Amino acid sequence: MKYPYVIVDNQTQAIDRLKEAFRDYPEYYCVGISGNRDDAVSLILDKSPRLVFLEVEIPDCYNNMSVFSLINELKKYIDTLPEIIVTTTSDQYAIEAIRNGVHDYLLKPLSNNYLKMALLRFSKKQQELPETICVKSHGDYRYVNMNEVLYLKADNNTTDFYMSDGKTIGAYKTLKYFEESLPKYFVRIHNSYIINTNYVTRIHFGKSKFSIKDFTDTIPFSKSYKENVELIKNNLSQQNLLYV
Numbered sequence: 250m251k252y253p254y255v256i257v258d259n260q261t262q263a264i265d266r267l268k269e270a271f272r273d274y275p276e277y278y279c280v281g282i283s284g285n286r287d288d289a290v291s292l293i294l295d296k297s298p299r300l301v302f303l304e305v306e307i308p309d310c311y312n313n314m315s316v317f318s319l320i321n322e323l324k325k326y327i328d329t330l331p332e333i334i335v336t337t338t339s340d341q342y343a344i345e346a347i348r349n350g351v352h353d354y355l356l357k358p359l360s361n362n363y364l365k366m367a368l369l370r371f372s373k374k375q376q377e378l379p380e381t382i383c384v385k386s387h388g389d390y391r392y393v394n395m396n397e398v399l400y401l402k403a404d405n406n407t408t409d410f411y412m413s414d415g416k417t418i419g420a421y422k423t424l425k426y427f428e429e430s431l432p433k434y435f436v437r438i439h440n441s442y443i444i445n446t447n448y449v450t451r452i453h454f455g456k457s458k459f460s461i462k463d464f465t466d467t468i469p470f471s472k473s474y475k476e477n478v479e480l481i482k483n484n485l486s487q488q489n490l491l492y493v
Contacts, residue, residue: 251476252277254300255293259284259307266359267302274368290322297425298331305337317349329429332371375433384420391418395432399448399461400468403441436477438470446481
């Protein structure tokens with residue numbers, strides 16, 4: 250699984266040090282850097298990172314804790330927030346950080362060991378995402394067992410769940426919304442598709458398509474998600490999976 254992250258900081262040296270530390274973690278990649286609160290909100294909404302490294306003392310937030318209002322601002326627009334890791338030189342903001350539910354609090358200069366522990370906790374949390382999710386459809390709330398979902402397909406601003414029993418369940422949420430809350434074996438391979446990798450039986454690189462168990466149609470993947478496709482291939486390399 251790939252995890253995009255954003256850095257909110259105005260200190261070049263600290264930014265460079267953090268990015269350098271991530272060379273040991275190729276599954277994480279930086280999708281943007283912001284030096285102030287307002288730009289950070291826009292960046293996070295635009296890039297949908299899974300992690301945000303947040304310096305508390307950025308220029309427009311000195312002498313107060315208004316940087317934490319960034320979290321409440323994001324809640325106005327998105328249902329699933331990225332995990333926030335505070336990175337700063339002082340522990341004076343720790344209590345406020347806890348109140349705002351941040352994932353971790355790292356002191357500068359950054360310790361590689363503490364970063365490693367923070368990322369391990371993050372990774373464990375991703376693995377513990379629920380196997381059953383609630384899907385609102387036509388006024389009904391349905392609890393869907395994710396092990397029975399073959400794939401998800403975007404339909405404008407809604408999403409269709411294609412089930413192993415042949416049924417289709419519609420949900421009034423975008424594909425991006427579900428992408429952020431699914432178990433790790435669901436991987437996005439196209440702007441319109443997320444697949445359950447447990448059902449993959451074949452990857453046809455020549456035609457850019459996946460074959461799914463007990464499903465006659467194939468699922469396309471796009472070049473923009475090539476890294477995800479390669480990740481699926483590597484994770485399933487020990488199984489009897491056909492690549493052509």
